[in-house]
Amino acid sequence: MTRKTRQEIFTHAILILLVIVLAFPVFFALVTSTLSFKESYQYPPKLTPGNQFMNNLKEAWVRVNIGRLFFNSTLISVVVAIVKTILALLAAFAYTHFKFRGQGLLFSICMITQMLPLPVRIIPTYQLMASFNWINSYYALMVPFFASTTGLLLFRQFYMTVPADLPDAARVDGAGPMRYFWQILIPISKTNIAALFVIEFIFMWSQYLWPLIVTTTSEMRVIQIGIKMLLASEQIAPEWNIIMAATVIAMLPPLIVLLVLRKSFVEGIAMQTAK
Amino acid sequence: MNEDKFPGHKFLPYILITPSIAVIIIFLIGPFIQSVYTSFFVSTTFGTNTIFVGLRNYIRLFSSPDYLNSAVVTFKFAAFVIMVGLSIALAIAQLLNQKIRGVGFYQVALIWTYAISPTIAGVIWASMFAPSTGLIPYIISKISGGYTLNWMTNGQLALFIVAAAATWKMLGYNIIFFLAGLQNVPDEFLEAARIDGANPWKSFWRITFPLLSPTTSFLLFVNMLYAFFQVFGLIDIMTHGGPGNATEILVYKLYRDGFIHLNTGSASAQSFIIFFVISVVAIIQLRIVTRKAIYSR
Numbered sequence: 001m002t003r004k005t006r007q008e009i010f011t012h013a014i015l016i017l018l019v020i021v022l023a024f025p026v027f028f029a030l031v032t033s034t035l036s037f038k039e040s041y042q043y044p045p046k047l048t049p050g051n052q053f054m055n056n057l058k059e060a061w062v063r064v065n066i067g068r069l070f071f072n073s074t075l076i077s078v079v080v081a082i083v084k085t086i087l088a089l090l091a092a093f094a095y096t097h098f099k100f101r102g103q104g105l106l107f108s109i110c111m112i113t114q115m116l117p118l119p120v121r122i123i124p125t126y127q128l129m130a131s132f133n134w135i136n137s138y139y140a141l142m143v144p145f146f147a148s149t150t151g152l153l154l155f156r157q158f159y160m161t162v163p164a165d166l167p168d169a170a171r172v173d174g175a176g177p178m179r180y181f182w183q184i185l186i187p188i189s190k191t192n193i194a195a196l197f198v199i200e201f202i203f204m205w206s207q208y209l210w211p212l213i214v215t216t217t218s219e220m221r222v223i224q225i226g227i228k229m230l231l232a233s234e235q236i237a238p239e240w241n242i243i244m245a246a247t248v249i250a251m252l253p254p255l256i257v258l259l260v261l262r263k264s265f266v267e268g269i270a271m272q273t274a275k
Numbered sequence: 276m277n278e279d280k281f282p283g284h285k286f287l288p289y290i291l292i293t294p295s296i297a298v299i300i301i302f303l304i305g306p307f308i309q310s311v312y313t314s315f316f317v318s319t320t321f322g323t324n325t326i327f328v329g330l331r332n333y334i335r336l337f338s339s340p341d342y343l344n345s346a347v348v349t350f351k352f353a354a355f356v357i358m359v360g361l362s363i364a365l366a367i368a369q370l371l372n373q374k375i376r377g378v379g380f381y382q383v384a385l386i387w388t389y390a391i392s393p394t395i396a397g398v399i400w401a402s403m404f405a406p407s408t409g410l411i412p413y414i415i416s417k418i419s420g421g422y423t424l425n426w427m428t429n430g431q432l433a434l435f436i437v438a439a440a441a442t443w444k445m446l447g448y449n450i451i452f453f454l455a456g457l458q459n460v461p462d463e464f465l466e467a468a469r470i471d472g473a474n475p476w477k478s479f480w481r482i483t484f485p486l487l488s489p490t491t492s493f494l495l496f497v498n499m500l501y502a503f504f505q506v507f508g509l510i511d512i513m514t515h516g517g518p519g520n521a522t523e524i525l526v527y528k529l530y531r532d533g534f535i536h537l538n539t540g541s542a543s544a545q546s547f548i549i550f551f552v553i554s555v556v557a558i559i560q561l562r563i564v565t566r567k568a569i570y571s572r
Contacts, residue, residue: 011375018367019384022446026391028410029399045410087295094291099279106292109299115557116303119504119526120550123539124309125302144302147295167280177281206392208508209526213534224394224508231398231512240402247398254390262383266451273455273490 026251033057033244040241056245060230066246068219069226073205074253076141076222081200083142085193088151093181095152096159097167114149118210129214140214141222145204151196154272158192159185194261195268202254223250307550314543325540332544341520342528342545348434349524353502355438356445361494363442364449365487369479371450372457382454389447394508400440401513430521437513437522441506449494456490457483492563499556503549525549 032040033056034049060066094100095107118125125144134140162185170180186193211222221229227250230243258265281287314332316325336342371381388396404411404426412424426432460483468478484491507526510516516523516531523531525545533542 008375011370011373012377015370015381015385018370019381022385022388022443025396025399025403025443028403032402041408043408043413045408045413047410087298090291091295094288097280098284098288100285100288103288106296109304110292110295113299113303115550115554116307117500117504117553119507119529120546120553121303121306121310122529122546123313123533123542124306126534127309128302128306143298147298147303152295164278164280171281177284177287180281202390202392206394206505206508208392208394208511209504209530212511213530224392227394227398228508228512231401237408238402238405240405243398244402247395251391251395254392255387258387258390259383266382266455269451270455270458273452273459 029244029247029251032240033248035241037239037241040239041237052241053245056242057249059239059242060226060246060249063233063242064221064226064229064246065218066223066226066249069221069223070249072138072141072220073223073250076138076207077201077204077253080142080145080204081197083146084148084151084200085196087146088148088155088196089186089189089193091152092155092159093185096156096162097177110147110152111149113147118144122209122213126213135214136216136220138220141207141211141220144210145207148196148200150199154192154196154268155189157272158189162188191264192268192271194264195272198258198261198265201257205254226250310543310546313539314547315540317540318537328540332540333548336541336544336548344520345523345525345528348520348522349503352434352438352441352506352522352524353499355435356441356502356506357495357498359438360442360445360449360498361453361491364446364494365453365491367446368450368453368457369483371454386447386451388444389451391444391447392508393441393444393506394512396440396444397437397509397512400436400443404436427518430518433514433518434522437506437510440513441502441509444509445498445501449498452490452494453487456487460486489564492560496556496560500553503553 028047031047031049034051034053035046036050036052036055039046039050039052057066091110095103129135129140129144132139134143166184167177167180170184175183206224207222208224208228211225212228215221215225218229223246227243227246230246231238315327315329317328317332318325367385371378371385403409404424406412406425406427407423415424416422424432426436464482464486465478468482473481503524504526506524507530510522510524510527514522516527520528526549529542529545529549532538532545
């Protein structure tokens, strides 16, 4: 064996080991979700799947209304990701294609967003929701998240590299700025749009603290809170099999979004890092 | 910097940014200012009145052992998540940045943890580590001949396990960014170093690492925000800040003081302190990135 192939085999071995180690917790969750309560407390712990997944899921469904929570999480994640993308596209277009009074200041205001994550303004934001009568509504779950520095920076970076003759050509052809925006700029931004969608969808799907505070009834909860409720409803010992059935369901949407849009996502990130 | 590509449309740019600016002013800047203002007041027992107390909320916090403990816990937790997380991610990204077969598969198989929510990571790790019944305590007791791993009674251990779970979840994200950064390091540089006889280790530290600094500093900032805020769900699921207050990071304390104990003045002061810390880091990060930009010109 040459030194090179030996080295390659070594690399493969390490990578495969890493893949297994990283995946193990999720494998474990999958197995647990298929066991009966008794099997889940077997000693030594059982690592082969059982056949109770549907029963466990049904139980979780009944206890905390997983179906409704799943719907809520999906709705807020999709809507917020889309609105954030649109706002970021419009703002990035303005900042890169126009010159206007107060541009620098207005841009700084947008940049401040990343220094003001929800926890640093959480109490007044909550009070604001209360004054709008938004507590326990989809508005409260979504609207405070609509601003996105990530998106603005992503599109701005990209639009600064768009050759100047593109808008010039559009202008010569008599296309106004908005037509240029919809027909030229948006189509060439597809990769970045997909990348941002992945980032924002996963970000929203993971929200926990804010939904915990602004929702008061079980039908307005999100799926993350549902899992906490399953865990808290334990009587003697946590029913990991039921909790894991809900966990597996809660894991799926962001994973699917990431895997489906993987190519654009990775490319979008690469563009962002390239400068 | 940029020219006006559509001269004659004086109002359009303002219309385009209005939605963003409106959201930022109404839901971010407004509440933030309100929060700073509230931090100078305490509310009376029944919440009907507020009394101006100047800096007393801040002074109280800095002389409260609980708060200082929470700051230390946050620092340790964030340091672990950042140092361990970024080191492992960079090593894996470096492994992935080679011309080997199946690299596409490995990429996907190593970045997907990014899609796992902190809460989900928390619940899975909590079940794996469940004292006396979980898989990991079982394995450890088998290997060590009877050692019982009970992190529910051992604060330092609890902090370590919570930090490890948080790091695991973030690995995918960090790998994606490091890999993108590594792929932008020009091959010629490394080739030149190799010809000059530099070993891989040396050329990594002398060439790759400095060129990666914008990515690294960006990840540093993102991971800090993650360790400060987004892990709230993970902590809430795994430990509730316990045992004692061994895993009570600042955001958890803020939640408790603000929403359980309804001490809005103190919670607002805590908000401002966190804001101050992340602003300082954000400014440092920005400096590193801009300095880098000057280099490459």
